[in-house]
Amino acid sequence: MEENEALKWSLQLLENQPYLSEFSFEENRKQLIFAIDQLIQNDFSKLINILYRIDIDEQKLKTALFENPLPPSETIADLMIERQLQKIxxxxxYQDRNNNHEI
Incomplete structure (x- = not known):
């Protein structure tokens, strides 16, 4: 499932070990939210660096944080998952195009 793959990548960037085979998407999402919340409280510069590496648009982040009633850690987690899904x-x-050119 692509959502779990996106979660796995996000958790790895946060240096957490996901246990994707044992928990549901929602449980893993909660793990991501918790890790982000810890970074907000303890190492905000690391969180900013990770968001930069993932390539989350700064304006989109600001708008989401301002407009979304959810806690910031939850909003950021959803943006991370969304961006990782786009990359997948x-x-x-890209792989399909490369495979079609090899024929």
């Missing part, structure tokens, strides 16, 4: 889709498109 782009990689699949």
């Amino acid at each position: 889709k782009f990689r699949k498109i």
Whole structure:
């Protein structure tokens, strides 16, 4: 499932070990939210660095944090998952194009 793959990548960036085979998407999402909350409280610069590496648009982040009634850690987690899903889709498109050119 692509959502779990996106979660796995996000958790690895946060230096957490995901246990994706044991828990549901929602449980893993909660793990991601918790890790982000810890970074907000203890190492905000590391969180900013991770968001930069993932390539989350700064304006989109600011807008989401301002407009979304959810806690910031939850909003950031959802943006991370969304961005990782985009990357997965782009990689699949690129692989499909490369495979079609090899024929």
